[in-house]
Amino acid sequence: MQKSFFLETFGCQMNVVDSERIVDLLGQIGYQRVDQPDHADLVLLNTCSVRDKAERRVYGHLGRFKPIKDRRPELIIGVGGCVAQQEGERMLEKIPYLDLVFGTHNIHRLPELVQQVERRDGRGNATDFLDRETRLNLFPQRTAGDSVTRFVTIMQGCDNFCSYCIVPYVRGREISRPSDEILQEVRDLVAQGVREITLLGQNVNSYGLKEEGEISFAELLRRVDGIDGLERLRFTTSHPKDLSDELIDCFGTLEKLCHHIHLPVQCGSDRILDAMNRGYHRADYLAKVTRLKRVCPDIRLTTDVIVGFPGETESDFAETLDLVAQVGYADAFTFLYSKRTGTAAAELDDGLQAAEKQKRFDRLLELQQKNSDDIWRSDLGRELEVLVEGESKQGDGQVFGRTTWNRIVNFTGSADLIGQLVKVRITKVFRNSNLGELLEANSYQ
Ligand code: SAH
Numbered sequence: 001m002q003k004s005f006f007l008e009t010f011g012c013q014m015n016v017v018d019s020e021r022i023v024d025l026l027g028q029i030g031y032q033r034v035d036q037p038d039h040a041d042l043v044l045l046n047t048c049s050v051r052d053k054a055e056r057r058v059y060g061h062l063g064r065f066k067p068i069k070d071r072r073p074e075l076i077i078g079v080g081g082c083v084a085q086q087e088g089e090r091m092l093e094k095i096p097y098l099d100l101v102f103g104t105h106n107i108h109r110l111p112e113l114v115q116q117v118e119r120r121d122g123r124g125n126a127t128d129f130l131d132r133e134t135r136l137n138l139f140p141q142r143t144a145g146d147s148v149t150r151f152v153t154i155m156q157g158c159d160n161f162c163s164y165c166i167v168p169y170v171r172g173r174e175i176s177r178p179s180d181e182i183l184q185e186v187r188d189l190v191a192q193g194v195r196e197i198t199l200l201g202q203n204v205n206s207y208g209l210k211e212e213g214e215i216s217f218a219e220l221l222r223r224v225d226g227i228d229g230l231e232r233l234r235f236t237t238s239h240p241k242d243l244s245d246e247l248i249d250c251f252g253t254l255e256k257l258c259h260h261i262h263l264p265v266q267c268g269s270d271r272i273l274d275a276m277n278r279g280y281h282r283a284d285y286l287a288k289v290t291r292l293k294r295v296c297p298d299i300r301l302t303t304d305v306i307v308g309f310p311g312e313t314e315s316d317f318a319e320t321l322d323l324v325a326q327v328g329y330a331d332a333f334t335f336l337y338s339k340r341t342g343t344a345a346a347e348l349d350d351g352l353q354a355a356e357k358q359k360r361f362d363r364l365l366e367l368q369q370k371n372s373d374d375i376w377r378s379d380l381g382r383e384l385e386v387l388v389e390g391e392s393k394q395g396d397g398q399v400f401g402r403t404t405w406n407r408i409v410n411f412t413g414s415a416d417l418i419g420q421l422v423k424v425r426i427t428k429v430f431r432n433s434n435l436g437e438l439l440e441a442n443s444y445q
């Protein structure tokens, strides 16, 4: 009998990819995805614990499923992802109506856990970390579906231990996938119709460094760029300390590499950067930005910034504002520092008042909003290349795609354009997307 599951995903692209894997695996044991939990046989949350608020949301969301379970006790409720990894058994103890938890290394065991609960054979728990060899064999093989653009995971885990960050504890040690396997997967995806690939990892710039005989990330990019039929290439996320000159220069030489880089700076003060254990200083970061702009003059940068790290003074914060203004980011994701138990920074004295932190946060947001508005508004009237990804959600005869800067553009056009690079004139600029008109199709075929 066909069964159904509801799955909600929080957090970063790692979780998005993991959720795609979950959908595949559950499909193999007869579960089909539905978009409402009310009548599902199984509900799952794929969770994020990067900030306290994200973690609390998990508990809030689980509470929503309780009344459904009260009505239908046979409903199976499960939690996966980073909160599950961190909490493990404790989650089962805290939440009596929870049936299973599975961590970031154990997604492949989900079908077995679900079947165990179906048999009433106890609650499921798989949150141990796996060894390197096992993990290397478990990199998900992707299928294209009908997508134009796909993430390809090239590494997992993180060894950087930025002092505020929980990720190294919930994703485990860094491993890089063999380059042959990555290249084969990209070729397969392209053969199935994919036109854009985003290479994915917590810190892609350190790809291969710890694997004997493996190629560098810059070399991997060059090889992916050479794959026939691929139109565009992106990667995320970059750690500034490992952004080599060789890699920067790829932005000037690789034809398919999009002119956008997400380069999280976190802060503009050397003192705080040291306390964060980031491994670079403000001047190093700015020098890399200068080189990026030199080799690729129309590159646009985005970043992440943390406000209110323990001990941040007004003058530290002023340095962050100054750096943000100097770089001129197209977008910035700004976060209030959130204390994560188990990280090094959790031990630091955090004397700053919440109200003061909030004020700094608002000042940064205001500055960035102005930068973003100026940059995106400058596109008004320009003719830009857009890779068409699908029909717009509104369903009013519009399709959408992205510019090289990863900016969404909606415009009137037929579904035949999906998968094509077309020229579009920007006619309106909104906060998070643009509106355009199609100039010519097939112009880049
Ligand atoms: N590997 C990625 C980041 C993953 S987490 C990288 O290094 O770029 C995404 C962002 O969340 C981080 O860049 C950081 O800005 C933010 N973040 C991580 N831990 C945080 C914390 N404890 N409090 C506030 N923001 C945090």
Ligand code: SF4
Pocket (backbone or CB within 6 Å): 158, 159, 160, 161, 162, 165, 166, 167, 168, 202, 203, 239
């Ligand atoms: Fe966290 Fe730093 Fe690793 Fe990014 S590089 S995931 S911020 S520890």
Ligand code: F3S
Pocket (backbone or CB within 6 Å): 010, 011, 012, 013, 014, 015, 047, 048, 049, 050, 081, 082, 166, 167, 170, 171
């Ligand atoms: Fe969150 Fe885990 Fe990603 S903590 S940011 S989902 S790696």
